[in-house]
Amino acid sequence: MKTLFVENLVEKVGEVVELFGWIDSKRDHKKIVFVDLRDRTGTVQVVGGEDFKDLSEEDVVWIKGEIKERPEKLVNSKIKTGSIEVEAKEMKILNKTKALPLPVTTDGREIDEEVRLKYRYLDIRRPRMYKNLALRSKFIELIRQHLFGQGFLEIETPILSETTPEGARDFIVPSRLQPGKFYALPQSPQQYKQLLMVGGVEKYFQIARCFRDEDPRADRAYGEFTQLDLEMSFVEREDVMNLVEAMIIAVYEKLNIPIKETPFPVFTYDEAVKKFGADKFDMRTPEEKKKNIQAFAWVIDFPFFEKTDTGGWTFTHNPFSAPLPKFMGDLLEKKNIDKILTSQYDLVCNGYEVGGGSIRNHTPEGLKSVFEIMGLSQEEINLKFGHMIEALSYGAPPHGGIAPGLDRLLTCITGEPSLREVIAYPMTSGGRTSVMKAPSIVKDEKLTELGIKLRSTQSANEDKLTVLERIVKMLEQNKVEYRRIDHREVMTSQEASDARGTKLEEGAKALVMVAEKKPIMVVLPAHLKADTKLLKETLGVKDLRMATPDEVKQITKVGIGAVPPFGNLFNIPLYVDKKFEENEKMSFNAGSHTVSVEMRYKDFLKLVNPTLANFSK
Numbered sequence: 001m002k003t004l005f006v007e008n009l010v011e012k013v014g015e016v017v018e019l020f021g022w023i024d025s026k027r028d029h030k031k032i033v034f035v036d037l038r039d040r041t042g043t044v045q046v047v048g049g050e051d052f053k054d055l056s057e058e059d060v061v062w063i064k065g066e067i068k069e070r071p072e073k074l075v076n077s078k079i080k081t082g083s084i085e086v087e088a089k090e091m092k093i094l095n096k097t098k099a100l101p102l103p104v105t106t107d108g109r110e111i112d113e114e115v116r117l118k119y120r121y122l123d124i125r126r127p128r129m130y131k132n133l134a135l136r137s138k139f140i141e142l143i144r145q146h147l148f149g150q151g152f153l154e155i156e157t158p159i160l161s162e163t164t165p166e167g168a169r170d171f172i173v174p175s176r177l178q179p180g181k182f183y184a185l186p187q188s189p190q191q192y193k194q195l196l197m198v199g200g201v202e203k204y205f206q207i208a209r210c211f212r213d214e215d216p217r218a219d220r221a222y223g224e225f226t227q228l229d230l231e232m233s234f235v236e237r238e239d240v241m242n243l244v245e246a247m248i249i250a251v252y253e254k255l256n257i258p259i260k261e262t263p264f265p266v267f268t269y270d271e272a273v274k275k276f277g278a279d280k281f282d283m284r285t286p287e288e289k290k291k292n293i294q295a296f297a298w299v300i301d302f303p304f305f306e307k308t309d310t311g312g313w314t315f316t317h318n319p320f321s322a323p324l325p326k327f328m329g330d331l332l333e334k335k336n337i338d339k340i341l342t343s344q345y346d347l348v349c350n351g352y353e354v355g356g357g358s359i360r361n362h363t364p365e366g367l368k369s370v371f372e373i374m375g376l377s378q379e380e381i382n383l384k385f386g387h388m389i390e391a392l393s394y395g396a397p398p399h400g401g402i403a404p405g406l407d408r409l410l411t412c413i414t415g416e417p418s419l420r421e422v423i424a425y426p427m428t429s430g431g432r433t434s435v436m437k438a439p440s441i442v443k444d445e446k447l448t449e450l451g452i453k454l455r456s457t458q459s460a461n462e463d464k465l466t467v468l469e470r471i472v473k474m475l476e477q478n479k480v481e482y483r484r485i486d487h488r489e490v491m492t493s494q495e496a497s498d499a500r501g502t503k504l505e506e507g508a509k510a511l512v513m514v515a516e517k518k519p520i521m522v523v524l525p526a527h528l529k530a531d532t533k534l535l536k537e538t539l540g541v542k543d544l545r546m547a548t549p550d551e552v553k554q555i556t557k558v559g560i561g562a563v564p565p566f567g568n569l570f571n572i573p574l575y576v577d578k579k580f581e582e583n584e585k586m587s588f589n590a591g592s593h594t595v596s597v598e599m600r601y602k603d604f605l606k607l608v609n610p611t612l613a614n615f616s617k
Ligand code: ASP
Pocket: 166, 187, 188, 189, 190, 230, 318, 356, 357, 358, 401, 402, 403
């Protein structure tokens, strides 16, 4: 067993030690060969003989050698082991490596994320990733320590379960034993943790995995995330807020992470909106941002309900919340609904909502009233929440809780740009798992066993095709004349037309934009720019922005620069600039940075039937 890590070698000068690790780098000086040996704690220089010539970077080795002090001139103050080196006596290659598909000694930010996630097991070798994972582990350890110290129990709740409303779509899992029925993966342990309170547990927490099938957003991790879920009995709003605040302060202090202001400032929802224009906000000065100081605040007194598109009511945060005590009467009488404030408290940090919770409705009448206001029929209430209402009628204690998001807190602490940097195996922005290729197609026999028949096998097969294959299929099926051009990798319209040998103005620039939260595609000749003002007028929308690179990937399955002008392939509305009429031909990257298609503009119009408008300048 390995007993010695590289970081501990400085204390072993004069000793002969056994080391295990990877070859980080190699410098061949004829008779002697220097390598840097790497393990998870760092690197150390090893001096070897002729046998070291066979080594390649990333080979796994065992080395026996003596720790020597380096002559003063050769001390490298940049690394922890810079004052020593290992004089190898024996060496064994435990596993020879093939050339890696991506570098692992850089910080990795220069590498395409899809590649990093495909080879996540290699990506994790990079010290930055290891550091993030180690911090995550320490963070959870300190949270556990703190909560155990406060008398909490850590309890697991089911993953295969029934839907619980947190305002997102459920992931569902078919049941084999009861064909035609489905489990839902929990959007949160909300109901189970409340039921633990009914069970007399009094203080519960869990490092809980939650699943929400939300449309991917840049500031979310798609699919699953981890929250510190907790619930307590016999508490008021301030008790839960104080407990979490004290925990954060204690944990951050141990990790040496500075917090801007304690106690955390508290804003009502109205104050926050007035002061910051939103209910999540960043209170740091540019200087504090640079120092990565964490600025926490609480937001309270949110409206309980908001109007739905159809004129009914829905909850703003959590249907299981109690209103503030003075609004209980109104809730039970279902009057002044727009004025009812919830006991919800949101924790904000550095511009993000990093958690939220509330005091719950612990009486059956209160919870029932919420669902009635939302327009659920008695049958629906009984079917979906009968168990909760019943449980609350058997002596449920007053209780409340909260669930800070661990991924988000860690992203803020590390200053990383994305949640995916603090998760070992995150999904791609398009919802594919790291390394393995889920979601994947299942065999027909499996579906039969589950009693499932796909509505259209064609659409399932269609998903297997690449965007390029789908384009080719569409062109062939419609007997459109086209020319396929294979070329070097291109990223911009100019590069593309150069590589294709076509005119810039014939290039179709396909932009994915988001108009009032809905994705659209806007296509214009590559030499022109979209006039956003004109576009907004044409579309009749107030809010219009470019989709983020993540969103483009998610919607079109291809990266920026490879998006073809076929909104229809991605089921999004397509707007084409009228100035295209000036050209006979059009050409575009066909879902690939190295393959283009050239076709007649007239054929394009017939094929996709877009909305034509003027919006370029
Ligand atoms: N269930 C809530 C959530 O996941 C948190 C809570 O109210 O405890 O956001």
